[in-house]
Amino acid sequence: MSTSPMKYLDKAMEKVRDLGLVPGGTKDRTDPMVALLNQISDIDEERIIAISRTLNQASFFNDVVREQVQAMDISNRYEDITNSFNSIRDDAKNMVDQLDDGKLSTFERVSNVWMKATRGDISSRFGKIKETYLEVTDATNDQIQREQLILDAYQDFRGAMKESEVLALEVAGKSRRVAGKCQRSSGRGHEDCGRLSG
Numbered sequence: 001m002s003t004s005p006m007k008y009l010d011k012a013m014e015k016v017r018d019l020g021l022v023p024g025g026t027k028d029r030t031d032p033m034v035a036l037l038n039q040i041s042d043i044d045e046e047r048i049i050a051i052s053r054t055l056n057q058a059s060f061f062n063d064v065v066r067e068q069v070q071a072m073d074i075s076n077r078y079e080d081i082t083n084s085f086n087s088i089r090d091d092a093k094n095m096v097d098q099l100d101d102g103k104l105s106t107f108e109r110v111s112n113v114w115m116k117a118t119r120g121d122i123s124s125r126f127g128k129i130k131e132t133y134l135e136v137t138d139a140t141n142d143q144i145q146r147e148q149l150i151l152d153a154y155q156d157f158r159g160a161m162k163e164s165e166v167l168a169l170e171v172a173g174k175s176r177r178v179a180g181k182c183q184r185s186s187g188r189g190h191e192d193c194g195r196l197s198g
Contacts, residue, residue, distance in 0.1 A: 004163045005050045005051070005053075005054050005159075005160040005161075005163035005164045005167065006050055006053065006160075007160075008156045008157065008159040008160035008163060009053060009054050009057065009156075009157065009160040011153075011156045012057075012061070012153045012154070012156035012157040012159075012160060013057070013153075015149060015150075015152060015153035015156065016061075016064060016150070016153045018149075019146065019149055019150065019153075021064050021068070021150075033052075033055050034052045034055055034056055037051055037052050037055075038052070040171070040175065043171055043174055043175050043178065044170070044171050044174055047167040047168075047170060047171050048171065050163075050164060050167055051164045051167050051168055051171070054157075054160045054161055054163075054164040055164065057157065058157075058161070061153075061154055061157045064150060064153075064154075065150060065151075065154050068146070068147065068150050069147060069150075074136055074139060074140055074143060077132060077135070077136045077139070078136060080132060081129055081132055081133055081136070084125055084128065084129045084132070085129065087119060087125070088122050088125055088126070091115055091119070091122065092122060094111075094115075095112070098111075098112075
């Protein structure tokens with residue numbers, strides 16, 4: 001009966017492993033609930049193990065989703081493109097303003113040489129914008145596909161969490177039934193009474 005959360009959890013872990021996001025130390029982090037669950041594992045060991053394994057990966061999956069979604073740097077690169085367009089527009093406007101009086105002064109000529117030396121000429125900057133745009137487009141596609149895989153894995157993990165929640169409710173019901181039997185028999189003669197009192 002507890003194979004359902006394990007199926008979801010294993011599927012989610014496989015997806016995250018395929019993306020190379022499973023660090024070596026994930027087994028070191030243990031959810032505090034696991035220790036409590038181990039104390040009642042005698043009630044239904046199979047279900048408790050399934051619940052424990054799922055809970056043990058909860059913070060890992062939350063970290064993966066948070067870190068991977070925040071790792072996108074695409075907006076910064078689009079801002080670079082915008083800034084490049086702005087600098088081209090500003091430099092072109094300055095060059096048009098220089099020609100308003102019909103001649104270029106020495107200072108204007110030096111200013112134009114300095115602009116080309118520091119930022120490049122306008123055509124080379126358009127070339128850089130094109131390169132950056134193509135890189136950002138490729139990175140965006142890669143990031144979207146990666147995020148989709150991460151969200152699919154997280155969805156499988158959430159399925160494991162919900163299935164574990166169902167198992168936890170079943171274990172709680174079973175423990176209430178055992179506790180009721182123990183109360184009715186005053187703790188004598190029922191084999192599960194020792195499990196609940198320990």
